[in-house]
Amino acid sequence: xxxxxxxxxxxxxxxxxxxxxxxxxxxxxxxxxxxxxxxxxxxxxxxxxxxxxxxxxxxxxxxxxxxxxxxxxxxxxxxxxxxxxxxxxxxxxxxxxxxxxxxxxxxxxxxxxxxxxxxxxxxxxxxxxxxxxxxxxxx
Numbered sequence: 125x126x127x128x129x130x131x132x133x134x135x136x137x138x139x140x141x142x143x144x145x146x147x148x149x150x151x152x153x154x155x156x157x158x159x160x161x162x163x164x165x166x167x168x169x170x171x172x173x174x175x176x177x178x179x180x181x182x183x184x185x186x187x188x189x190x191x192x193x194x195x196x197x198x199x200x201x202x203x204x205x206x207x208x209x210x211x212x213x214x215x216x217x218x219x220x221x222x223x224x225x226x227x228x229x230x231x232x233x234x235x236x237x238x239x240x241x242x243x244x245x246x247x248x249x250x251x252x253x254x255x256x257x258x259x260x261x262x263x
Contacts, residue, residue, distance in 0.1 A: 125213050125235070127204065133161060134169045134207040135200060135247070138178065142195035142244040149181075149188030169207060176206045195248060201239035211236050 140155045152170065156163035170189065173179040180192040191198065204211060213235065214228045 125208075125211060127208060129165075130169060130207045131204045133166060134173060134203050136161070137166060137169060137173065137189075138191070138198060138203050138244055139247050141179065141189060141191045142198075142248050145191055145195055149186065149190050151188040154188075172206050173203070176202075178202060178206065191244075195244040198244045199240050200242045200244070200247065201236060203244075204239055211239060 136159055137152075137155060140159065141150055144150045152166050153163050155161070156166050170179065170181075174181055174189075177192050178198055179189050181187065181189050201211065211232070213232045
């Protein structure tokens with residue numbers, strides 16, 4: 125399975141909304157500017173995230189988007205499945221009996237396990253650690 129820009133940018137949207145959780149709606153334009161991404165492309169990713177209940181929209185002059193759940197309640201796997209479909213490394217494994225079938229199942233289970241146990245909060249926290257580490261000076 126290859127994660128496309130849909131999955132990567134979708135995670136970016138959700139992480140950025142997580143960083144602003146509790147501060148009110150965030151215009152998509154602001155996320156696009158801060159992350160140097162196409163606002164038009166991000167607009168295409170919002171409907172499935174909204175329809176799935178991960179993101180909610182607020183209309184009006186001060187409108188935008190916000191997480192519909194806590195960042196600890198949303199996993200990377202949730203976002204990837206919504207935007208990319210099922211997390212499957214090799215197609216047609218159930219239809220054939222190949223010697224490597226067990227291997228592909230184990231690898232797929234490992235990938236799903238990482239995605240399903242990594243929350244948006246975890247991604248936000250790991251980003252903060254990276255930011256902190258980039259400013260460390262060692263003598």
